Amino acid sequence: MHDVVIVGAGPVGLFLACELGLAGCSVLVLEREPEPGSPWRAEPLGLRGLFATSVEAFHRRGMLDQLLAASGVHGDSGTTPDADEPSPPRSVGHFAGMVLDPAKVDVAALPFRLPGPAPEMVMTSLETVEAVLSGRAAKLGVEIRRGAAVSAVAQDGGSVRLRAGEHEYAARWAVGCDGGRSTVRGLAGFDFVGTEPQFTGYVMLATLADPGKLSPGIHLTPTGMYIRMREGGHIGMMDFDGGAFDRSRQPTRDHLQTVLRRVSGTDVTLSDVRLASSFTDRAKQATTYRRGRVLLAGDAAHIHSPVGGQGLNTGIGDAVNLGWKLAATVHGHAPDGLLDTYTRERHPVGASVLDWTRAQAAAMRPDPHGRAVQALLRDLLATRDGTTYVFSKTSGASGRYELGDDHPLVGRNAPDFRLEDGTCLGDLMRDGQGVALDFSTGRRLYGPAAGWASRLRYAAGPARNDLGLGAVLVRPDGIVAWAGERAPDRAAFGRAAHQWFGSPEG
Numbered sequence: 001m002h003d004v005v006i007v008g009a010g011p012v013g014l015f016l017a018c019e020l021g022l023a024g025c026s027v028l029v030l031e032r033e034p035e036p037g038s039p040w041r042a043e044p045l046g047l048r049g050l051f052a053t054s055v056e057a058f059h060r061r062g063m064l065d066q067l068l069a070a071s072g073v074h075g076d077s078g079t080t081p082d083a084d085e086p087s088p089p090r091s092v093g094h095f096a097g098m099v100l101d102p103a104k105v106d107v108a109a110l111p112f113r114l115p116g117p118a119p120e121m122v123m124t125s126l127e128t129v130e131a132v133l134s135g136r137a138a139k140l141g142v143e144i145r146r147g148a149a150v151s152a153v154a155q156d157g158g159s160v161r162l163r164a165g166e167h168e169y170a171a172r173w174a175v176g177c178d179g180g181r182s183t184v185r186g187l188a189g190f191d192f193v194g195t196e197p198q199f200t201g202y203v204m205l206a207t208l209a210d211p212g213k214l215s216p217g218i219h220l221t222p223t224g225m226y227i228r229m230r231e232g233g234h235i236g237m238m239d240f241d242g243g244a245f246d247r248s249r250q251p252t253r254d255h256l257q258t259v260l261r262r263v264s265g266t267d268v269t270l271s272d273v274r275l276a277s278s279f280t281d282r283a284k285q286a287t288t289y290r291r292g293r294v295l296l297a298g299d300a301a302h303i304h305s306p307v308g309g310q311g312l313n314t315g316i317g318d319a320v321n322l323g324w325k326l327a328a329t330v331h332g333h334a335p336d337g338l339l340d341t342y343t344r345e346r347h348p349v350g351a352s353v354l355d356w357t358r359a360q361a362a363a364m365r366p367d368p369h370g371r372a373v374q375a376l377l378r379d380l381l382a383t384r385d386g387t388t389y390v391f392s393k394t395s396g397a398s399g400r401y402e403l404g405d406d407h408p409l410v411g412r413n414a415p416d417f418r419l420e421d422g423t424c425l426g427d428l429m430r431d432g433q434g435v436a437l438d439f440s441t442g443r444r445l446y447g448p449a450a451g452w453a454s455r456l457r458y459a460a461g462p463a464r465n466d467l468g469l470g471a472v473l474v475r476p477d478g479i480v481a482w483a484g485e486r487a488p489d490r491a492a493f494g495r496a497a498h499q500w501f502g503s504p505e506g
Ligand SMILES: Cc1cc2nc3c(=O)[nH]c(=O)nc-3n(C[C@H](O)[C@H](O)[C@H](O)COP(=O)(O)OP(=O)(O)OC[C@H]3O[C@@H](n4cnc5c(N)ncnc54)[C@H](O)[C@@H]3O)c2cc1C
Pocket: 007, 008, 009, 010, 011, 012, 013, 030, 031, 032, 033, 047, 048, 049, 050, 126, 148, 149, 150, 151, 177, 178, 179, 180, 182, 183, 184, 203, 279, 297, 298, 299, 300, 306, 308, 309, 310, 311, 312, 313, 314, 315
């Protein structure tokens, strides 16, 4: 029996598998598709933007260089770790179809950011992310079984049994990372609630008979929205049809051309459509991410429109949050209730992403209401504060879990603190343990933390920029669990370590 079976070898399932493998759990991943990769996951259709918190997750596990190289970011990634403040992002996408100007992002105003090697945003593809993660998972001893579509899930007090084809599998825990139409979610009885769609969206690879009629870029029009990439025939569009298109059928060339003509207000002709698919802005979320021994992560737990590029980032956040908690539970050293903090912390994040995408769908409506909101948003996005606000939300920089501590850093993604010898927090987190950083001593020291030697690293010494702090306790997911001032209160540190890492050893 495995410790954990993960259903779905998408980016979220694979990230979680790596986290659990790193923590020494036995992990089996069951994936429906017989082979990795597909035109939907490769560029251009599989192109995805990873924001800072996701990029940092790769940095903290020693996968950043590989991710950047595989994503075609060679040499200059745009970061300057020795600078006084983080490098500005090179691109920041759009909000409700209104393109954001990266020069308007005030990086100094982002809370608790420090310069580090992780860029604020990386454009990559699902195929690339999955290739990097599956290579690492294999090195960590994770078994990935392909061509295994899970069709039955049952649990009792001590285990979960799953069926895929003729095969039965048993595990102590199971995690559904099987995407927006999750089978695990339905079979395990999760409630999935939310709002119905306002539009049908389409992505396609097509050839235009008369390309001059459709300008490249993102266009909000009086009848909808369309995006035409400069190269590669990649076109996206949104048709505010109330989600009426029957998505069980493949969109035909005629249908796509009719919609494209309507939303673009042109008589453009599609001479050839090589690939096409549809999506909606249906926004739904599981009411809890755990039922007994079955958990959900990624699109299986929350679906929403892809506008603003949040799904993958939110899913990686789920995997990073769940991995160490589930591993501690498997190994029997989790403090009481640790696993339930997964839903408590991640459900509000998912809910706010759903609202973020709903706000954009409402603003894009091709009617007088939508146009009024667009006019207002254009004014706000023309300001530095407006763009910085949107960027701080989409990048995760403003995210904070409510951990019951008033210190403004607690509950946030930890800044990439850099000690004077150049070692940064990300370097110290490669083995997946928590880190106790102690800036209050002049003596440089690295080693296991007394009392929690197998779960927590200790790193002491002056930092290049300690943000006025004396010590910081960072969880394995990079979240600050406790922060102490110049002369840190050791008893308070001990209580926080106990709360997150369980009873001291020995
Ligand atoms: C057009 C578009 C653009 C997007 N752009 C962005 C972006 O820029 N940034 C961003 O953050 N997000 C973006 N997203 C969203 C992002 O792609 C998803 O949120 C992300 O892929 C979710 O990852 P996942 O691992 O949860 O699910 P998936 O990627 O859907 O992977 C699920 C896996 O489970 C497998 N599976 C399904 N059922 C079973 C079963 N019964 N048994 C076994 N295996 C099963 C599937 O084959 C698949 O491999 C975009 C989405 C779309 C449609």
